[in-house]
Amino acid sequence: MASLWVILTIALPWLGGLVVWLLGEGRSKVQHFMAVGFSVASAVAGLMLLTVITDEVIVSIPMGTLFGEFTFIPDMLGVFLAIVATAIGSLAVIFSVDYMRGEAGLGRYYSLVLLFIGAMVGLVLSGSLLALFLFWEITAFCSYVLISFHNDDEKAVRGGIKALVITQLGGIGLLVGALAIESQIGTYQISDFLSRFQELPQNVLIFIAFTFLAAAVAKSAQVPLQTWLPDAMEAPTPVSALIHAATMVNAGVYLLVRFYPAFEGVQGWKSAVLVVGLLSALIGGLQACFASDLKRALAYSTVSQLGFMVFAIGLGAVFASQFHLLNHSIFKALLFLCAGSIIHALGTRDMRAMGGLRTRMPFTFLTFLIGALALAGIPIANGFFSKELILEHAFHNGPAWAYLGILLATGMTALYVVRMLRLVFFGQPGAYSIHVDSQRAMKVSLSVLAFGALTSWLLAGQFSSSLLASLPYQTWVDLSTVEMLSELIAAPGTWITLIVIAASAGVWLFWKTRDREGQRIQPVSDFILAGLGFEHLNHAxxxxxxxxxxxxxxTQTGQLQWNLVGLIAALFLALSMAVWSMT
Amino acid sequence: MIAPAFIWMIVIPLLGAPLVYLVGHSGRRFWGDRVSRYAALLVFGATWVAFVRAAQAASMEPTADFTWGGMSLALDGISLLLAFVALLLGTFVASFSGEYITGEAGQEKFYAMLVAIVGVMIGLGCATDLFNIWIWFEAMAVTSYLLVAYYHTRALSLEAGFKYLMQSAAGSVLVLFAIGIVLSQTGTLTLAEIRSQFTAGAPMLLAGVLFLVGYGVKSALVPLHTWLPDAHSQAPSGISAMLSGVVIEAGLVALLRSIAPIAAQMTFWGPLLITCGLLNMIGGNLMAYAQTQVKRMLAYSSITHVGYMLVGLGVTFLLRESSGAQGGLFHLLNHGLMKGLAFLAAGALLYTLHSASGDHKPLMIADLAGGARRYPLAALCLSLALLSLAGLPPFAGFMSKWLIFKAGFASGDPLLWIVVALVALNSVFSLAYYAPVVNLLYRRKPSKVVLEGRPLPWSMVTPLVILSLAIIALGIWPDMIGWMTHSAGEALVAGFHF
Amino acid sequence: MIISPLTISLLVVCGLTGLGFYGLLVTRNMIKLIMMLQIIVKAAVLGIVIAGQGNGQLNLSQNVAITIIVVDTIVAVVALAFAIQIRRQMGTLDIRELASLRG
Amino acid sequence: MLEMLPFFLIAIIILYAAIRALRAEGLLMSALWLAAVSAAIATMIYMLSANQVAVIELSVGAGLVTILLIFAIGVAGDEPLSDTPVVPRVIAGFFVLACAAIISFAVRPFELIAVEGGISTHGSIFMQGRDIDLLVQVVVIFSGVLGLVGILAEARAPLDYPVAGEVAARRDQELLAMEQRSEHIPASPDSASKETLIPDSPAVDD
Structure with a gap:
């Protein structure tokens, strides 16, 4: 039974992808229907995984002597991410029914989204490094194709290729690390590695730890490889919500958590992770404060929030990081889908052209507000709790600079959230015309996610204990929801944070920047939006x-005789090498 | 004496080639030009029967040999693999080329040569004698000259053919010197005997270097690669697929066979082959990145892929165990399929967009814009081939590259780890020129050329679809072909004798 | 090094090969290029004969040498056909003019 | 040492003829010097007691190939070219000499068994034990003939390729420049280019 649910969760979306693709163009109604059906079915199968949680291998596919076995283990960490992928995936697909209505290439769109969902589930459930890498690459491939879905748009194509190349560069890290593990312990199984990592020579373990960090940095868009994520915003918005906010970018964090027990003791690894996370949180936040493109602002904020998670791992607060991952997936998907709704209605992504949408799109405003509260870390919404947990850890366990830094990042989050709300929903309406608020299918997705953003923190205790129960190699303190609440309320750090949040929110509320922003700080904002020079580095x-x-x-002169010179020169070089090897 | 099954694999195409020519030449009056294609397909069909029987025999007894006079031909893993790729591509190219070269004169010569080159390559794989390898190799070269310059009234294709001939001939003379040195040192030309007579020393090293440079011309090692982009881009597309998919690999096999017995006691060859592989990858990638013509880009990418194979094989030469060779030879097979598919798909588009309307312009990358709207299948197949070449899962190219990486890591030598990281880096770099083509194909707004293109005949699309399915199947379940690559890798290691 | 018929012949092989390759690099006329190739091939034939003579495998080397002569004559013939056809199509035998394919 | 004398003589003849073949003005002279190289090599091979190879080299190398070359020169016509090579002579010379130097360095200990002329005369069985080679030779010949027929078949009218005009013009200019450099050879560019017109040759039908 257990293996059935695992297989179904991966296979259903893939089957759906194939079906939708084979339906062909021109049958858009059936395609929408099929896509929704298969994605919801996979979400159901994903939820059923909760009933079979174990740390044993459930499915094992032999791939021949050279490739080992592809194993799948539905432990809590994997299942929770699988549920995130399938549930948010199905919501994004439902949202797409309205968002993509009338678009060409629907078959390609849905089949790739479904392929992605299946691959993401495979990625988090697989117990074999080779399978993990395989799915890792498939998700990168889907992300690339979907970013450049509008192939006629030069920016979309460039963004897609950039995302592909950068995440693949990170993929080299995973590849090299996985092969190093395989060469040392002779198997691809992750559990074997985690139980036997002490056998590895220290320098090899250091090597593996840092290559995996590189992979995670690229995939989760952390400094210094964060530049692809903002450019990935050329994708259709449901894709941005699903892949570039809620699921694929979490794969890096997942990787760090999955291998945390092995790398914990590696010299300098945790502080490297801490620094990467902190820098990303700060830089992402700073960029989000200046972005004028709604989706890019959200993308910068994603970089920043992923930075929080990575930072938490660097502190050793694995649970806080995973809890924030869960909450972030929900509220960021919500924000992106709201943004999609707005963009769909207005036809522009420029926040300066928006304004006053509060009255025009009340439903969207309400849901966006919930998401924004969660992102800013205002109590009652889920973001508050996980972010506070991270800050508490930093306050107690981390160095002072780390705490101050992350506090600054928290403040910045509040700052850009308020700015975003202000630009989009308040103030003078821009020159746009709207016919409707979010459409029906959009509303379904948005309300489910908004509900989630308000309530998911209630799961904290359950989540913590099941994580603890099914991960044999991880160690942390079990934490119930009530404990978490009382601890947070009592902690001094919480009040410091809330003051910072309130102060920074206040700064922007009373700072009438709308007109001034453009001129006075243009060079500064250009520099910041260019990724503080990282973008220039990319271009260089x-x-x-x-x-x-x-x-x-x-060198290809087209002259036969230069070609022959190449022949003689090769002879000369090879001879020199031969003589050199003899002496 | 009863000849073993594999001999028929060589004999049937070699005898079939003149028959195809005769039938095509004399039957043209009654049945038109297509008769030679059907004759060629018939010969390939008969050869497939022989192949299946040989493969069955090989599954019982991994090696078989056939002695005639003082010489013998032997079938081992490598020969079987090469025969498989050659025969597969030969068949596809024959069925693909029907429309492609319609209206050209001398089709019977084309098909006769196609059949002959397949037979010759199978023979090359089976040769067990240093000089016999050379003469098969030379037969392959002579056969391919006409195929490259098939459009013998076009200046560009003559230019490519002549350059190809001169470089290839200059290289093969170097091989002769190497054979002379080996003969003078060991007094024999049979590979097995050379292995037992072998004494390490300067002359043998010199012979090896001459083999490397001589056969290296055909297998496109980097400073010797200059003929390749010209020949591949000017040949008819089916032949480009053939050249890139098997001929350069056959050169590689000749190189391996020749070097293996004299490399036994030297530590020099592993690092040298790996260096060559790295050079090939970097050079091929850099030049492919700047291309504007589809076929030229694919040609440069062949250079890169030879680099991957060389790294895998070099690891085997270094570590004396078969996993690298298994990866390299698996990549040889996959490259045959992927590059064959890429060239055939590009050829199909070239045909419908240019050749069919009578112009001889090359297919530019920009011409492909929006191709997917009018030619969804061809565009999809080309995209799959390119993505597989770039090493993205779940396609075949990923699996063989993974094996090569794995072999490099097995040693635990940090220098090899760096090599593997460089190979992976190159693989990522190659995305920078493959991916834009895929994006271009899926644009909504078609280019002018695409709008004016003609419909694509089914005889061209069918081979594309079959090859695409093969690539995906091998990517999902690479072990399907494991028995072949495994015995090929073992055969190479057995060639070292220790 | 002992001066013997074989060593003298070996020097001839080296000299002819060097000369042939030099000629390949500096000659512009296509037909002459083919001649230069023939010179190298002749050196190779001589080399094979020397190798066989040197260790008493003359039979083997004779067979090999004859095959080489035949095969390389065929190559030369095909090359000459190319030269003639290029002359017909492009009006030149100058290898330098055959440089349309570059980059 | 005296018995070495014929070898020395032949060696010098071979190398001299090869140099003349390289440096000869006309293609025809080159071809003839090449025949001389071939004949001298055949002699040397004969003196090394490889009789069959000597015969074949004389008949095929010196005979057939020369005839083919002369035929090809007749069909294609000679073409006076300025003697500036594509690759600077210095580079060509450097690489050739460098390779030669390395090879001679590498094979210093390379000792051949000195043979007094005239041992092992049992090389009389044609293709003894090398039947497969012989068969593949047949394949090569078949491919070669087919290639020859294919390449030369059904030629269109000469000079219909647009490059031809361009090429002719550039060559004329070059010849003019050559002339100006050596003033005492009077020749008009017109006559030079007229000579280079391709003689009509019968198209080889397949």
């Missing part, structure tokens, strides 16, 4: 490679 690398490749083509 691309330009350098381009120049190198143009130089390389000069």
């Amino acid at each position: 690398i691309v330009r350098g490679v381009r120049a190198l490749s143009n130089a390389a083509t000069l």
Whole structure:
């Protein structure tokens, strides 16, 4: 029975993808229906996984001697992420019914989204490193194709390729690390590695720990490889919500958590993770304060929030990090879908052209507000609790600079959330015309997510104990919801944080920037929006490679005799090497 | 004496080639040009029967040999693998080329040569004698000259053919010198005997270097690769698929067979092959990145892929165990399928967009814009081939690259780890020129060329679909072909004799 | 090094090969290029004969050498066909003009 | 040492003829010098007592190939080219000499068994034990003939390729420049280009 649910959760979306693709263009009604049906079915199958949680191998597919076995283990960590992927996936698909209505290439769109959902589930459930890498790459591939879904748009194509190349660069880290593990312990099974990692030589373990960190940094858009995520916002908005906010970008965090028991003791690894997380939280937050594009602002905020999670792992607060991951997935998906709704209605993504939407799109405003409260960390919404847990850990266990830094990042979060609300929903209406608020299918998704954003923190205790029960190698303190609440209320850090949040929210509320923002700080904001120079670095690398490749083509002179010189020169080189090897 | 089954794999195409020519030449009057294609397909069909029987025999007894006069031909894993790729691509190319070269003169020569080159490559894989390898190799070269310059009235294809010939001939003379040195040192040309007579020393090292440079011309090692982009881009697309998918690999096999017995006691060859592999990858990638013509880009990417194979094989030469060779030879097979598919798909588009309306322009990358709207299947197949070449799962290219990486890591040597990381980096870099093509294909707004294109005949699409399915199947379940790559890897290691 | 017929012939092989490769690099006429290739091949044939003579495998080397002569004649013939056809199509035998394919 | 003398002589003849073949002005002269190289090599091979190879080399190398070359020169016509090579001579010379130097360095201990001329004369069985080679030779010949027929078949009218005009013009300019450099050879560019017109050749039908 257990294996059935595992297989169904992966196979249903893939089957659905195939069916939707085979239906072909021109049958959009059936395609919408099929896509929703299959994604909801997979979400149900994903929820059923909760009944079979175990740390044993449930499904095992032999791939031949050279490739080991592909195993699947539905432990709580995996199942929880699988549920996030399938549930938010199905909500994004439902949202797409309205969002993508009338778009061309619907079959391609849905089949890739469904392929992605299946791959993401596979990624988090797989117990074999090779399978993990395989699914890891499939998610990157889906992300690339979906970012550049509008192939006619040059920006979308560039964004897609950039995302692909950067995440693949990170993928090299995972590949190299996985192969190093395999070469040392002779198997691809993650559980074998976690139980036997002490056998590895210390330097190899350090190597693996840092290559995995590199993979996580690229996938989760952390500094210094964060530049692809804002550019990925050219994707259709449900895709941004699903892949670039709620699921795929979490894969890096997942990787760190999954291997945390092995790397915990590695010298310098935790502080490296801490620094990466903190820097990402700060830089992402700073950029979000200046972005004028709604989706990009949300993307910067995603970088920042993922930074919080990575930061928490660096502190050793694994549960806090996973709890924040859960909450972030919900409220960020909600925010993105709201943004999608707005963009769909207005036809622009520029926040400066919006304004006054509070009255025009009341439903969207309400849901966006819930998401925004969660993001800013206002009590009652889920974001508050997980963020507070992280801050508490930083307050008690972390160095002072880390606490101050993360506090600053929290303040910045409140700052850009208020700015966003203000620009989009308050103030003078821009020059737009709206016919409707969110459409029906959109409303379904938004209300489910808004409900989740308000209530998911109630699950904290349950979540913590089941995580603890099914992960044999992880160690942390079990925490019930009531304990969490009372602890948070009593803690001094919470009040400091709330004051910071309130203060920074206040700053923007009373700062009438709408008109001034444009001129006075243009150079500063340009610099910040260009990723504090990281963007320039990217461009320089691309330009350098381009120049190198143009130089390389000069060697193809088209003259036979230069070709023959190549032959003689090769002979000369090989002979020199041979002689050198003899002496 | 009863000839073993594999001999028929060589004999049937070699005897079939003149028959195809004769039938095509004399039957043209009655049945038109297509008769030679059907004759060729018939010969390939008969060869497949022989192949299946040989493979069955090989599953019982991994090696078989056939001695005639003083010489013998032997079937082992590598020959079987090469035969499989050659035969597979040969069949697909024959069925693909029907429409492609319609209206060209001398089709019977084309098909006769196609049949002959397949037979010759199977023979090359089976040769067990240093000089015999050379002569099969030379037969392959001579056969491919005409195929490259099939459009013998176009200046560009003549240019490509002549350059190809001169470089190839200059390389093969170097091989002769190497054979001379080996002969003078060991007094024999049979691979097995060379292995037992072998004494390490400067002359043998020199012979090895000459083999490397000589056969390296055909297998496109980097400073020797310059003929390849010209020949591959000017040949008819079916032949480009053939050249890129098997001919350069056959050169690689000739190189391996020749070097293996003399590399036994030297630590020099592993690092050298890996260095060559890295050079190939970097050079091929850099040049492919700057291309504007589809076929030229694919040609440069072949250079890169030879690099991957060389790294895998070099690891085997270094570590003396078969996993690297298994990866390299699996990649050889996959590259045959992927690159064959890519060239055939590009050829199909070239045909419908340009050749069918009578112009001889090359297919530019920009011409592909929006191709998916009019030619969904061809565009999908081309995209799959490109993504597989880039090593994205779940396609075949990923699995073989993974094996190569794995072999590199097995040693625990940090230097090899860096090599593997470089290989992976190159694999990512290659996305930078494959991915834009895929994006271009799926644009909504078609280019002018696509709008004016003609419909695509089914005889062209069918091979594409079959090859795409094969790539996906191998990517999902790579062990399907494991018996072949495994015995091929073992055969290479057995070639070292220790 | 002992001066013997074989070593003298070996020097001839080296000299011819060097000369042939030098000629391949500096000659512009296509037909002459083919001749230069023939010179190298002749050196190779001589080399094979020397190798066989050197260790008493003359039979083997004779067979090999004859095959080489035949095969490389075929190659030369095909190359000449190319040269003739290029002359017909492009009006030149100058290898330098055959440089349309680059980059 | 005296018995070495014929070898020395032949060696010098071979190398001299090869240099003349490389440096000869006309293609025809080159072809003839090449025949001389071939004949001298055949002699040397004969002196190394490889009789069959000597015969084949003389008949095929010196005979057939020369005839083919002369035929090809007749069909294609000679073409005076300025003698500036594509690759600077210095580079060509450097690589060739460097390779030669490394090879000779590498094979210093390379000792051949010195043979007094005329041992092992039992090389009389044609293709003894190498039947497969012989068969593949047949394949090569088949492919070669088919290639020849294929490449030369059904040629269109000469000079219909647009490059041809361009090429002719550039060559004329070059010849003019050459002339100006050596003033005492009077020749008009017109006559030079007229010579290079391709003689009509019968198209080879397949």
